[in-house]
Amino acid sequence: MPWVKNQHYVPRFYLKSFTDDAGCLSAIRRDAGGLKPAFRSKPENVCAENYLYEVKRRESVGGDGFIEKGVIEDALGKIENNLAPTYRLLLSYLDSGKLPKGEECVELITQLAFLLAFFVVRNPKWLNEVRGNSAARSVELLSSGFFSDEDILQMDLAGYGDEFEAIVELAYLDTALFRLDKGAPLYDLLVLLLDMDCLFYIAPEGFEFITSSLPVHAEWKEECDKDPCGFYFPLSPRYAVVFGQRLEEDRCVSISHLADFAVDSFNRMLMNGDGLWEFLIARDQSKLERLVEEYRDGV
Secondary structure, three states: OOOOOEEOOOOOHHHHOOOOOOOEEEEEEEEOOOOOOEEEEOOOOOOOEEOOOOOOOOOOOOOOOEOOHHHHHHHHHHHHHHHHHHHHHHHHHHHHOOOOOOOHHHHHHHHHHHHHHHHHHOOOOHHHHHHOHHHHHHHHHHHOOOOOHHHHHHHHHOOOOOOOHHHHHHHHHHHHHHOOOOOOHHHHHHHHHHOEEEEEEOOOOOOOEEEEEOOEEEEEOOOOOOOOOEEEEEEOOOOOEEEEEOOOOOOOOEEEOOOOHHHHHHHHHHOOOOOOOOOOEEEOHHHHHHHHHHHHHHH
């Protein structure tokens, strides 16, 4: 697979659901200076960073300065290829107004929960925190004798003899993005989601759900709580899903039609809920601009 320089943290198969008939989406970018004017774009040009999943060499300079170039992006791409058909299948079920029953429904919800967890762990602002631990951790591991003489010899033979910090960063990324072991972020999020009710919502005619560069919004009952009590995720301009704490022993899975004001409430929640998004995204630019004006005015 050819190496990709511009690496997406929101998969394009998801962003394409928010495009218009011309294949463009509308977006508003937020940076340190605030919200910028709305613009139209192809999905390829938003929610991506150059070399996002690459690990830079610290000491030695070889090749283009990366360790295991392209390996993480390639693995993420394979996961996306597996998730995209399930995502499209879910939208087709929602179009029909009925979800499958039995094991097929369980598998569909499991894949959806994985998709939400996958979106969270690969967000660059969250990953930057993960990567920030690699320097101190590499020093700890070296001083504790974690690396044997044989390990050090093998790394030296592979050209990584002076790259302990980079090796540790790569291991941190591998754990955060791919590991389904207890205590790993992806696993813990998945377990939390799969223990929740799953409620699908349909927007009324003339109203749309917007999304963002971090489309999974978490809610806590109390600030001191360790785990969120619920998650909101816009599936497309027409559909959204809420994972929430179970009200009964058996998990509830349902489809409901929303009133227009409820769609706006969900959109505002996504906009106001955290400071982690860089882009707001919608299919309809005028609707997005209206929401942003209300956001600026504190409505």
